[in-house]
Amino acid sequence: MLPFVIAALGWTGISRLIRGEFLSIKGRDYVEAARVLGASDGRIIFRHILPNVVPIIIVWATLAVPGLILTEAALSYLGFGVQIPTPSWGNMLSNAQEYFTRAPFLVVLPGLMIYVTVMAVNLMGNGLRDALDPRLND
Secondary structure, rough: OOHHOEEEEEEEEHHHHHHHHHHHHHHHHHHHHHHHHHHHHHHHHHHHHHHHHHHHHHHHHHHHHHHHHHHHHHHHHHHOOOOOOOOOOHHHHHHHHHHHHOOOHHHHHHHHHHHHHHHHHHHHHHHHHHHHHHOOOO
C-alpha cells in the first residue's frame, strides 16, 4: 500500500514539468508552421510536441524511481513502511542491525542491492534518453 501512496503523491512534480514543456514547445516556430500548413491539433501534439517531451519524462522517471525506492526503504527501515511479513530492503536492514557484529553481510547485501538497483535504473534512463532524444540525433 505504501508504494501506491508514495506514487500517488509524487505525480504533481512531473505534471508541472510536462505542462511547462508543452507550453514552451507550443510556441515554437515549427509548431506554428505546422498549424499554418493546416495540421490538426492531434497531429501537432503527437508529431511535433510529444517527441520533444518524452525524453524529459524519461529523465524525470529515472530520477524519481530511485528516489521512490530509497524513500520506501527508509520508511521501512524506520518502521513506517512495509510491515514485517512482507519483504523489503528497509526491513532487512532494520532486522540485521542486531546481527551486524556476527554477520555483517546481512547489512551489506540489502544495502548493496539498493545501490545496484538505483544505479541500474539511472543508467537505463541515460541510455533511453540518448536513444530517444530527437535533439541528439545527427
